[in-house]
Amino acid sequence: DDNETFTFDIQLNTEEDPLQGFRQSNHGNEIQRPNIIDECCKGLIIQARIDRIVHGLQNRCDPATLIVFGFRFHGLDNKRRFKQAAIALLFEDERERLEFGPEVNALWPNGDFTLGQTTEINVETTKSVDSGLNLTGGAGVQAGGHATVNWERKTAYKKTDRSSMTGTIFFDDRVQGRGPYNAVRLTIKENTAVESGVVTDLRAVVLLKRRNDRDRFTVKVTVEAKAHFLYNAIRGVREIVGAMPSADPVIFKPGTQYLRSSMGMNILGAHLGDEIDENDLREDHLGNLGGVLTSTVL
DSSP states (O other): OOOOEEEEEETTTTTOGGOOOOOOOOOEEEESOOEEEEEETTEEEEEEEEEEEEEEETTEEEEEEEEEEEEEEEETTTTTEEEEEEEOOOOOTOOOOGOOEEEEEEEEEEEEEEEEEEEEEEEEEEEEEEEEEEEEEEEEOOEEEEEEEEEEEEEEEEEEEEEEEEEEEEOOOOOSSOOOOEEEEEEEEEETTTTOSOEEEEEEEEEEESSSSSSSEEEEEEEEEEEEEEEEEEHHHHHOOOOOOOOOOEEOOOOOOOEETTTTOOOOGGGOOOOOOSSSSGGGHHHHEEEEEEEOOO
């Protein structure tokens, strides 16, 4: 068969041929750039964007910002799919001053989630068991000794597999030695039993606590993905080389609000424009604004 399968990693923080895609960068001192990553690599599309920004107050007194992020993972045909993806968001003071950096106060999704139907898998394991056999002198045996016979014990059982999603708030100590939670990690994985691919669209929502209304802050977005495609063997080997450059950090300015226009957005956009009291930003806003979307059959 001339077709082979390939699994390879895409990490959007190294150099590659610019013809394969383009990085999103700030124009001068651009504020709140909505399009963070927009790459097409080997027929696999990765996008990261900002859909909404609400600067305001939490508990009607503490400076806060609510940010809605959108992510997309699409294969251009049925031979290409994403097996898993990891997204990292790192929030910092624009001038990287520890005491002025924002704190991640809430996240959607936060915790472990399973998606779609459960797939049952039959599993059979084999275990080798050593059995000692003592030999002593006697009829037909000339000398004493010990022999070992290997037996195989087979066990059959069933397990289940589902697509999954995990969200975590944590402190990234690679940029500073101490401080409040300053980072988010999102991981999505396919149902490996049916090779479903990851969710095609993810909307994540972050609520930040800020130190004041004067200092600007940034977010650095990193996406790492593992992808799979079926291709002609010789050409496929050439295709899997390289990865994309990282995007510039997005700069946020307290007081400057943003709402992306619908532009034919899918069902995930149904609540994007919901009225939110900017003087009362709460964690319970996050669930209405976040969501996931899997492949749609037309």
